[in-house]
Amino acid sequence: MAEPIIAFDGVHKVFEGSNRVHAVDDVSLTIDAGEIFGVIGFSGAGKSTLVRLVNGLEPVTSGRLVVDGHEVSALSEKQLRAVRPDIGMIFQQFNLFGSKTIAENVAYPLRLAKWDAGRRAARVAELLAFVGLTDKADAHPSQLSGGQKQRVGIARALATSPKILLADECTSALDPQTTREVLDVLRRVNAELGVTIVLITHEMDVVRYLCDRVLIMENGRAVELGDVYQVFARPRAQVTQRFVAATMRDKPSADALGRLAATHPGRLVTVPIVDDAHTDAERSSVFARHGLEARVIYGGIIEISERPYGSLTYAVTGADTAVDAALADLAGSGGYTEHDRATLPNSEGHR
Amino acid sequence: MAEPIIAFDGVHKVFEGSNRVHAVDDVSLTIDAGEIFGVIGFSGAGKSTLVRLVNGLEPVTSGRLVVDGHEVSALSEKQLRAVRPDIGMIFQQFNLFGSKTIAENVAYPLRLAKWDAGRRAARVAELLAFVGLTDKADAHPSQLSGGQKQRVGIARALATSPKILLADECTSALDPQTTREVLDVLRRVNAELGVTIVLITHEMDVVRYLCDRVLIMENGRAVELGDVYQVFARPRAQVTQRFVAATMRDKPSADALGRLAATHPGRLVTVPIVDDAHTDAERSSVFARHGLEARVIYGGIIEISERPYGSLTYAVTGADTAVDAALADLAGSGGYTEHDRATLPNSEGHR
Amino acid sequence: GCGSPSSDTTAATADDAVISVGVVGASSPEWTVFTDKAADLGIDVEIRDFTDYTTPNPAVSDGSLTANQFQHLLYLARYNLDNNADLVPIASTAIYPLALYSSSFTSVDAIPEGAQIAVPNDETNKSRAIHLLAENGLLTLTEGTGIIAAEENIDTAASRVSVAPMDAQQTVTALPSIAGAVVNNDFVNDAGLDPADALVEDDPADPSAQPYINVFVVRAADADNERLAQLATIFHDPDFTAALAEQSADSAVIVDETPEELQAILADVQSSLAG
Amino acid sequence: MKFDFAANGGIFLEAIGTTLYIVAVALGVGGLVGLGLGVLLFVTRPGGLRPNAILFNLLNLLINFFRPIPFIIFIAAMGPLTLAVVGSSIGTNAFIFPAALMVSFASARLVEQSLVSLDPGVVEAARSMGASTWTIIRTVAIPEALAPLILAYTFLFVAVVDMSALAGIVAGGGLGAFALSYGYQRFDWAVTWLTVAVIVVLVQSVQYLGNWLARKALRR
Amino acid sequence: MKFDFAANGGIFLEAIGTTLYIVAVALGVGGLVGLGLGVLLFVTRPGGLRPNAILFNLLNLLINFFRPIPFIIFIAAMGPLTLAVVGSSIGTNAFIFPAALMVSFASARLVEQSLVSLDPGVVEAARSMGASTWTIIRTVAIPEALAPLILAYTFLFVAVVDMSALAGIVAGGGLGAFALSYGYQRFDWAVTWLTVAVIVVLVQSVQYLGNWLARKALRR
Numbered sequence A, B: 001m002a003e004p005i006i007a008f009d010g011v012h013k014v015f016e017g018s019n020r021v022h023a024v025d026d027v028s029l030t031i032d033a034g035e036i037f038g039v040i041g042f043s044g045a046g047k048s049t050l051v052r053l054v055n056g057l058e059p060v061t062s063g064r065l066v067v068d069g070h071e072v073s074a075l076s077e078k079q080l081r082a083v084r085p086d087i088g089m090i091f092q093q094f095n096l097f098g099s100k101t102i103a104e105n106v107a108y109p110l111r112l113a114k115w116d117a118g119r120r121a122a123r124v125a126e127l128l129a130f131v132g133l134t135d136k137a138d139a140h141p142s143q144l145s146g147g148q149k150q151r152v153g154i155a156r157a158l159a160t161s162p163k164i165l166l167a168d169e170c171t172s173a174l175d176p177q178t179t180r181e182v183l184d185v186l187r188r189v190n191a192e193l194g195v196t197i198v199l200i201t202h203e204m205d206v207v208r209y210l211c212d213r214v215l216i217m218e219n220g221r222a223v224e225l226g227d228v229y230q231v232f233a234r235p236r237a238q239v240t241q242r243f244v245a246a247t248m249r250d251k252p253s254a255d256a257l258g259r260l261a262a263t264h265p266g267r268l269v270t271v272p273i274v275d276d277a278h279t280d281a282e283r284s285s286v287f288a289r290h291g292l293e294a295r296v297i298y299g300g301i302i303e304i305s306e307r308p309y310g311s312l313t314y315a316v317t318g319a320d321t322a323v324d325a326a327l328a329d330l331a332g333s334g335g336y337t338e339h340d341r342a343t344l345p346n347s348e349g350h351r
Numbered sequence C: 001g002c003g004s005p006s007s008d009t010t011a012a013t014a015d016d017a018v019i020s021v022g023v024v025g026a027s028s029p030e031w032t033v034f035t036d037k038a039a040d041l042g043i044d045v046e047i048r049d050f051t052d053y054t055t056p057n058p059a060v061s062d063g064s065l066t067a068n069q070f071q072h073l074l075y076l077a078r079y080n081l082d083n084n085a086d087l088v089p090i091a092s093t094a095i096y097p098l099a100l101y102s103s104s105f106t107s108v109d110a111i112p113e114g115a116q117i118a119v120p121n122d123e124t125n126k127s128r129a130i131h132l133l134a135e136n137g138l139l140t141l142t143e144g145t146g147i148i149a150a151e152e153n154i155d156t157a158a159s160r161v162s163v164a165p166m167d168a169q170q171t172v173t174a175l176p177s178i179a180g181a182v183v184n185n186d187f188v189n190d191a192g193l194d195p196a197d198a199l200v201e202d203d204p205a206d207p208s209a210q211p212y213i214n215v216f217v218v219r220a221a222d223a224d225n226e227r228l229a230q231l232a233t234i235f236h237d238p239d240f241t242a243a244l245a246e247q248s249a250d251s252a253v254i255v256d257e258t259p260e261e262l263q264a265i266l267a268d269v270q271s272s273l274a275g
Numbered sequence D, E: 001m002k003f004d005f006a007a008n009g010g011i012f013l014e015a016i017g018t019t020l021y022i023v024a025v026a027l028g029v030g031g032l033v034g035l036g037l038g039v040l041l042f043v044t045r046p047g048g049l050r051p052n053a054i055l056f057n058l059l060n061l062l063i064n065f066f067r068p069i070p071f072i073i074f075i076a077a078m079g080p081l082t083l084a085v086v087g088s089s090i091g092t093n094a095f096i097f098p099a100a101l102m103v104s105f106a107s108a109r110l111v112e113q114s115l116v117s118l119d120p121g122v123v124e125a126a127r128s129m130g131a132s133t134w135t136i137i138r139t140v141a142i143p144e145a146l147a148p149l150i151l152a153y154t155f156l157f158v159a160v161v162d163m164s165a166l167a168g169i170v171a172g173g174g175l176g177a178f179a180l181s182y183g184y185q186r187f188d189w190a191v192t193w194l195t196v197a198v199i200v201v202l203v204q205s206v207q208y209l210g211n212w213l214a215r216k217a218l219r220r
């Protein structure tokens, strides 16, 4: 399994023009066969460009890129053609064929792969049922809603069960339930068919739910790469920290703290929850041990890669010295943040 | 303030064709001036169509629709023209002018409004700086990433500071930080300029962060409409419940519960956190009062419309009778769900 | 190179069952008479209708046609010379006068200084028109102008009028907006002009009009062909000449020269052109 | 009206038939060759699917060399080639040969023009699935540009009908030649306009068909 | 070569000038009118910006009535109108008048065809901002369809150069007439090809310009 199926080695992509853009800047990394590999980064970071290098839609400017044993950075357009049927792609802007019906759109890659009409029809029916568009089989793309178009694009990319799936913001136009369904399919094709998935997204929930590893890009550079849990729990690059902070809803904003302070007595303490078995039990019971009452007033614990992750904000009531002692204990086992009531906005009430 | 600026009265929209689609089905509702009004619903529910009726991009099939004092359902295309400059629109598929530069795209509505060159240039510069695309002023849309295109669309829609802003999935291609920035702007134009915003989104976080009220659509019908908090806290329609469930990460999945059971001793209880001041303190301290140790092992509390919302899953250790007594107390104040260890998957360990 | 037209198996020959004859204006009634008479002789004739003067000769040369009848000797001479061709006349039909018409003026003298006269734009008819105008004092030609005259032979400073060469047909249409027009005889009748109204016309009886004898033309190889000789006699059948006369409003002068005579005139014209 | 339709209606009907034949063959063959050339222009143009400056410039040169040659001169210049190919330098088929050539060149340009505004996204989608250039042309580029292509060929149809009037130059017959020799050259406007009317009816029907097909192809 | 270029080069130069004049005016005026007509076709077509079946069908009828009329017949038929408008039924200007009319009709079709594949999304964006139909045409439809439009006018340029060869019919002069009367009709192929060569060079330069502009307009 852990064999690299995609290997970037010092890859650059530069768009020449009136103002030159260095869209991919010296990226070296490998993606393992069977992996679900997430790519995140701010808008314009170079995510789409990076992925488009994989199937050669954009030629590499310099560096070496090997995909499934083929050095795509050295192949001609004609040679690339042999590699591409094994690489499905879901486009950020759908790129559906406006002149074909929905069914014909999905059937297109099957036609290219020369499936006979009977198998093709069966497969198309199956795919359309899966994305919930059976009744739109004979409609044209211009008659679909945004999310429906995206689902057609997904069905089309999955049609031939490719080895590698490049998914560029494949759920960005979908409602949460459809998103969940699509992610479940991706997970299933990955688990059951061993399809390697490279997934660009801006939704950390998607990364959290699906990915094994995640790459963070900034200005064309690969600034951080690691296990999803590790990246969430201990983001190193500044951009990653901003990403995690902007996504996770477990740390209260200053405004929210102000409101919490107004409605809850006691001292406000935020404790990070990072999975390391030894200290967890200890940390959880620390307030009780010191005879304090601690109520969870904000934050949350979720699972990332099946491990608990998050942070909780407590309102702690009891003797100040006992609180100080409890906090000292916490400082030794993962840290904490205490919020000074005096600095919070609009925090009348319990002072 | 609370004067309706948009009023739907028995509005229908039917797309005739080989297969007829009833995209908007008997919608009656009003949107107040200065409100931020969210619209959610599954893909194909009719959200985009509903919004496109407001500025007359699609004619109403039947029913009455009044916008800013104009009965748009009765106006000709020519008469609609007088109404439209006051209604900005951000398109789901961007719809940028490919032949114009980014700056020209943003300047376009200003040209239509006959701003002089000097003011126009200043406004464009201001808007581009705001969406972080100053360096792309002279680029063409084909040279932009998906998120960059969306930001151009946003800048263009805001250019003339319209009275009403129709935003169709305006953050779906944006990373979390840019999303947050855009939402902050929308909030600001709403607060400072009193712009009424109708916002389609599939991200509940966006609704939660920004909207006053939210409409849930299904198959063209307006199935639920209410304050954001109320809709989250007490979803009535089934579709709303599915929406809230799919979005909120505060209820552990069966798999997650199995893992939690394996690592935590005690009985597993999920308690909803819904803001109603009287019982909150009581509920929070109920385990302590019964002499039990209760640790938060999953779930979260966030703010919706500045009020706490969520659910927490506790591992409760102590005498079974004490636990039963505590749960009886909870049943009287908001309810709870106990998870039976026997039914959970892979829950070896603490049995 | 290889496969020269004359050896092409598909070339039309005098021995073909059907003899194809190229004409310009097959709608003229005399051609119905012609095919009928040919049928009486047991010869199947196919009239091929051309709308352009330039194509029928090459078509005979390359064997696409057996014969044609649309041109006068001068035009044929020019063609033979320019193309190293050896088409020969084997019968004559008529000489048509070329005349100057005007809808504004009733005499040549009335045509004012600097006026424009429409003339046909094909080389030989243009030349004939220029000569007609020169003979009637409207134009002055430069020294050494030969039988073929063109715009460059006109001494513009010394001439009273200028010429506007145009589609032969168009000369009639142009009459309302021009001082005068030299109109080919073919169009006079159809255009509703009366030959009697002509301001001036050249004299078909004058020996100098000999190059303007209209002829029936075949390839040199077919010059002595029996069937073609038989066909040639139809041109002097009374029914045919009557139809011809009617079509030209009696302005045509029927000419009946022997093939040898015609070929001699052609040789003369050709040598004077070449010289 | 000098032409006696009762007696010679056959000539008129034959002219109609000849025109239909000329248009069908010239547009059929020339249009097909032109489609090929136009696609080649589209494919080899800078920034195209398979940019090839040499081929592109060569094609451009070729097409632009022939297109502006006055048609009558072109017919004459092609004479020997026509004779070799068709077996005669006159007649309907001898006209169709150079006409089809001209139609190829003209349609090449119109096809190129119809394809050039194609959304690059759909081409990219097909490329990403491993479609060959030829497959992309056949299954994506042409279907996606069908509406303008249909209008282009409708335009060409009218142009070929117009062009067919020149068939008389080589005794090719047809309605145009009929209008010229039985109407125009005899100053018989009744015959001229009657013939033109038939041409117009023919053209209108095809245009309606073209518009209808184009609208279907747009599917909006 | 029978034509003496040394002595009569003036005639040749004048012919070049005349052709340029004919093309400039016929394409300038006819192209502009055709742009208007084409836009009108685009706007009034079913499903267009302002569908108007009556106007659309009327325009279709009008354009298709005139386009297939053999040009020589059209010139003759227009004679009286030309006389009234231009003051003469012969000469360069008398040719330009019917030529410009024909160019209008042809370009109307090409413009319609270029506009028809426009992305409806951008039109909608402009509509949503309150732009009038006319503003949309001017600031969105035409700029967005600029590449095919430029190619369409390049196509027309060549067609008009070709058409200008017929100017000789009404003594309109120009290179085509020169090639015909000094070359073709005198079976002087040297003069014919020399003249054609000049035409081809003219056309090639314009085509290069057109291709370059179209490429710029595509901005890909």
Ligand SMILES: Nc1ncnc2c1ncn2[C@@H]1O[C@H](COP(=O)(O)OP(=O)(O)OP(=O)(O)O)[C@@H](O)[C@H]1O
Pocket (backbone or CB within 6 Å): A142, A143, A144, A145, A146, A147, A148, A149, A173, A175, B015, B017, B021, B022, B023, B041, B042, B043, B044, B045, B046, B047, B048, B049, B050, B092
């Ligand atoms: N032009 C059209 N012709 C026919 N049907 C259409 C047309 N536009 C939309 N529809 C149909 O109307 C329904 C509602 O579409 P709409 O675009 O409003 O959905 P939506 O709620 O915006 O979905 P999404 O979240 O996927 O964008 C869909 O079933 C769609 O297929």
Ligand SMILES: Nc1ncnc2c1ncn2[C@@H]1O[C@H](COP(=O)(O)OP(=O)(O)OP(=O)(O)O)[C@@H](O)[C@H]1O
Pocket (backbone or CB within 6 Å): A015, A017, A021, A022, A023, A041, A042, A043, A044, A045, A046, A047, A048, A049, A050, A092, B142, B143, B144, B145, B146, B147, B148, B173, B175
């Ligand atoms: N064809 C092109 N020509 C010039 N610049 C380009 C082109 N395509 C992309 N770029 C630039 O390259 C950079 C990276 O673009 P890319 O599409 O890879 O971003 P992205 O990370 O996918 O962003 P998003 O999340 O907004 O889709 C951007 O600054 C973009 O403007």
Ligand SMILES: [Mg+2]
Pocket (backbone or CB within 6 Å): A047, A048, A049, A092, A168, B145, B146, B147
């Ligand atoms: Mg992208």
Ligand SMILES: [Mg+2]
Pocket (backbone or CB within 6 Å): A145, A146, A147, B047, B048, B049, B092, B168
């Ligand atoms: Mg939508």
